[in-house]
Amino acid sequence: xxxxxxxxxxxxxxxxxxxxxxxxxxxxxxxxxxxxxxxxxxxxxxxxxxxxxxxxxxxxxxxxxxxxxxxxxxxxxxxxxxxxxxxxxxxxxxxxxxxxxxxxxxxxxxxxxxxxxxxxxxxxxxxxxxxxxxxxxxxxxxxxxxxxxxxxxxxxxxxxxxxxxxxxxxxxxxxxxxxxxxxxxxxxxxxxxxxxxxxxxxxxxxxxxxxxxxxxxxxxxxxxxxxxxxxxxxxxxxxxxxxxxxxxxxxxxxxxxxxxxxxxxxxxxxxxxxxxxxxxxxxxxxxxxxxxxxxxxxxxxxxxxxxxxxxxxxxxxxxxx
Amino acid sequence: xxxxxxxxxxxxxxxxxxxxxxxxxxxxxxxxxxxxxxxxxxxxxxxxxxxxxxxxxxxxxxxxxxxxxxxxxxxxxxxxxxxxxxxxxxxxxxxxxxxxxxxxxxxxxxxxxxxxxxxxxxxxxxxxxxxxxxxxxxxxxxxxxxxxxxxxxxxxxxxxxxxxxxxxxxxxxxxxxxxxxxxxxxxxxxxxxxxxxxxxxxxxxxxxxxxxxxxxxxxxxxxxxxxxxxxxxxxxxxxxxxxxxxxxxxxxxxxxxxxxxxxxxxxxxxxxxxxxxxxxxxxxxxxxxxxxxxxxxxxxxxxxxxxxxxxxxxxxxxxxxxxxxxxxxxxxxxxxxxxxxxxxxxxxxxxxxxxxxxxxxxxxxxxxxxxxxxxxxxxxxxxxxxxxxxxxxxxxxxxxxxxxxxxxxxxxxxxxxxxxxxxxxxxxxxxxxxx
Numbered sequence: 001x002x003x004x005x006x007x008x009x010x011x012x013x014x015x016x017x018x019x020x021x022x023x024x025x026x027x028x029x030x031x032x033x034x035x036x037x038x039x040x041x042x043x044x045x046x047x048x049x050x051x052x053x054x055x056x057x058x059x060x061x062x063x064x065x066x067x068x069x070x071x072x073x074x075x076x077x078x079x080x081x082x083x084x085x086x087x088x089x090x091x092x093x094x095x096x097x098x099x100x101x102x103x104x105x106x107x108x109x110x111x112x113x114x115x116x117x118x119x120x121x122x123x124x125x126x127x128x129x130x131x132x133x134x135x136x137x138x139x140x141x142x143x144x145x146x147x148x149x150x151x152x153x154x155x156x157x158x159x160x161x162x163x164x165x166x167x168x169x170x171x172x173x174x175x176x177x178x179x180x181x182x183x184x185x186x187x188x189x190x191x192x193x194x195x196x197x198x199x200x201x202x203x204x205x206x207x208x209x210x211x212x213x214x215x216x217x218x219x220x221x222x223x224x225x226x227x228x229x230x231x232x233x234x235x236x237x238x239x240x241x242x243x244x245x246x247x248x249x250x251x252x253x254x255x256x257x258x259x260x261x262x263x264x265x266x267x268x269x270x271x272x273x274x275x276x277x278x279x280x281x282x283x284x285x286x287x288x289x290x291x292x293x294x295x296x297x298x299x300x301x302x303x304x305x306x307x308x309x310x311x312x313x314x315x316x317x318x319x320x321x
Numbered sequence: 322x323x324x325x326x327x328x329x330x331x332x333x334x335x336x337x338x339x340x341x342x343x344x345x346x347x348x349x350x351x352x353x354x355x356x357x358x359x360x361x362x363x364x365x366x367x368x369x370x371x372x373x374x375x376x377x378x379x380x381x382x383x384x385x386x387x388x389x390x391x392x393x394x395x396x397x398x399x400x401x402x403x404x405x406x407x408x409x410x411x412x413x414x415x416x417x418x419x420x421x422x423x424x425x426x427x428x429x430x431x432x433x434x435x436x437x438x439x440x441x442x443x444x445x446x447x448x449x450x451x452x453x454x455x456x457x458x459x460x461x462x463x464x465x466x467x468x469x470x471x472x473x474x475x476x477x478x479x480x481x482x483x484x485x486x487x488x489x490x491x492x493x494x495x496x497x498x499x500x501x502x503x504x505x506x507x508x509x510x511x512x513x514x515x516x517x518x519x520x521x522x523x524x525x526x527x528x529x530x531x532x533x534x535x536x537x538x539x540x541x542x543x544x545x546x547x548x549x550x551x552x553x554x555x556x557x558x559x560x561x562x563x564x565x566x567x568x569x570x571x572x573x574x575x576x577x578x579x580x581x582x583x584x585x586x587x588x589x590x591x592x593x594x595x596x597x598x599x600x601x602x603x604x605x606x607x608x609x610x611x612x613x614x615x616x617x618x619x620x621x622x623x624x625x626x627x628x629x630x631x632x633x634x635x636x637x638x639x640x641x642x643x644x645x646x647x648x649x650x651x652x653x654x655x656x657x658x659x660x661x662x663x664x665x666x667x668x669x670x671x672x673x674x675x676x677x678x679x680x681x682x683x684x685x686x687x688x689x690x691x692x693x694x695x696x697x698x699x700x701x702x703x704x705x706x707x708x709x710x711x712x713x714x715x716x717x718x719x720x721x722x723x724x725x726x727x728x729x730x731x732x733x734x735x736x737x738x739x740x741x742x743x744x745x746x747x748x749x750x751x752x753x754x755x756x
Contacts, residue, residue: 194574203514
């Protein structure tokens with residue numbers, strides 16, 4: 001495939017056959033994005049990359065948890081900085097972002113894209129930046145660190161991302177305060193279940209009567225599990241994989257049912273949306289869901305809140321000692 | 322001693338008139354706060370001039386239609402009111418008139434709640450005249466002016482039916498004919514929250530209404546005898562308190578959030594609910610009546626929203642739905658000592674009065690509600706035809722009625738800023754789409 005257009009046609013033709021399974025669809029997204037990278041590189045003309053580099057994706061893509069549609073979130077780490085390299089990768093980053101948008105991964109509203117100098121740096125500059133983020137502890141810096149922690153190498157040298165994540169792990173060992181800042185950043189949880197035990201739905205707007213799975217269900221699991229992973233130095237990115245690793249750290253009781261719940265959640269997002277238009281993959285009209293499924297969704301939301309609260313308690317008590 | 326009591330009666334009802342008129346201030350803040358910035362000056366200002374129109378029409382014909390000598394349907398004397406006679410063992414005619422006119426203005430203001438943010442200014446002018454002449458006085462005559470419902474023993478102490486339901490039914494007719502505001506409903510039928518611009522105004526509006534209600538209900542005793550006004554004020558306070566709390570907890574239980582506008586409507590619901598029964602029921606019953614009103618208003622707002630009846634300030638729910646409940650509550654809770662024993666209807670169902678009073682109350686609600694709705698609907702339909710539509714143009718509605726109907730914004734600086742923001746957003750979007 002030589003053009004964005006041909007990738008888009010191929011993607012639109014094939015995506016329906018992957019709608020049944022979260023792993024399949026995420027593998028497919030990976031393939032599509034790699035092809036975008038290829039075309040983007042070819043658009044740079046005859047110039048070959050002047051040095052080694054890594055292209056990573058983060059956000060839901062990094063966690064291997066994309067639905068049918070999601071924003072683009074990605075960055076570049078290259079070997080070393082000089083005028084030529086800086087210019088080349090900046091241009092490549094812009095081209096990638098443009099290409100992804102073209103074929104259906106809309107620009108990231110938070111500007112987490114390789115076209116943003118913050119997310120396109122040499123390894124050395126990345127190390128400095130991460131150090132600054134950790135020292136700085138501003139709300140924004142903590143948010144960036146969490147986003148980076150979900151980074152997964154899609155192309156190039158794997159160990160760049162690993163090296164940077166190790167930096168975060170080492171730092172929090174010496175400065176438990178960092179964990180407290182992470183907690184503060186994710187502490188607020190939107191109530192998913194009302195006091196009378198009903199699932200809370202949107203009151204107004206185009207999603208009236210829908211439950212927002214992202215805020216009520218996904219985020220509590222994702223955030224809690226990421227926090228534990230930072231604490232224990234787990235560098236995998238998918239929430240399920242992180243859970244499987246964390247079980248070995250004596251969190252069996254804490255994580256009970258969570259893996260099954262999260263798998264179901266990924267599945268629900270895909271299956272309940274079949275036949276809908278794909279404008280947003282996180283809202284589900286609760287009235288259209290069967291009684292059985294409603295029960296399960298409610299349980300998933302409840303367990304998510306329990307996990308979230310317990311992880312915060314546990315991490316807080318750890319940072320106090 | 323007797324002369325002193327008469328003077329005190331007059332003084333208390335005159336104070337009541339002042340308190341009820343101050344409720345217009347409450348409505349100004351309530352309505353302006355519950356709607357958008359671009360309409361704030363208009364909503365505040367129109368409330369003042371419609372109060373002016375209501376007063377003059379009531380003076381010319383309204384009072385006569387209610388209290389004049391006539392038949393079971395309407396009164397037909399005492400037009401262009403000018404009785405300056407002094408107190409003769411009771412209220413002076415002027416004190417009585419002053420108190421009555423305020424109720425007519427309040428009812429008119431409630432009706433205009435259903436017009437908010439989309440009706441032409443001229444519609445306000447003409448409907449204010451017609452409502453104050455042909456809708457409110459007729460219902461008031463039936464129940465308070467010795468008309469056919471009064472003969473049945475209808476109990477409406479301060480006007481749940483006469484003032485609130487009548488206003489709300491006119492508001493309903495307007496809501497149906499005017500149709501929802503631009504942007505309220507989406508193509509798929511879901512609705513948007515066109516949030517009011519100032520919750521502090523709305524809260525203060527509710528508080529002023531609450532205080533004014535002590536005059537509305539308290540002075541409906543028409544005197545100070547036995548200090549009964551204190552009992553009425555106590556019931557009023559209890560019901561309002563219960564309504565606010567009930568609505569807040571109901572909203573919290575249903576939506577997960579203790580929504581502020583809903584809580585405020587709960588307080589008003591408690592007040593509307595107790596208006597008919599404040600002089601008939603025990604304090605514990607006032608609490609129950611207020612609680613039920615507060616719960617009802619939450620679900621009523623949801624139902625109207627679902628039915629695609631766009632009610633920006635919840636007038637239909639607060640004054641309509643709850644007005645009905647308040648009137649019916651007499652049929653359940655009226656104490657024998659305050660009804661049968663003083664020959665004002667029967668005791669309620671819970672006091673051995675059977676279904677008789679409940680039936681009378683229901684009849685009153687249906688007859689008054691139907692009359693107010695049908696006549697308002699016909700009047701508005703005719704106005705719609707004659708005036709080439711009741712509604713401002715789409716462009717005017719988007720600009721806001723401050724600028725389209727009055728030529729200046731209620732918030733000039735802020736609105737200028739909004740325009741800058743809109744044009745900036747357009748520029749940014751333009752940049753995005755061209756990469």
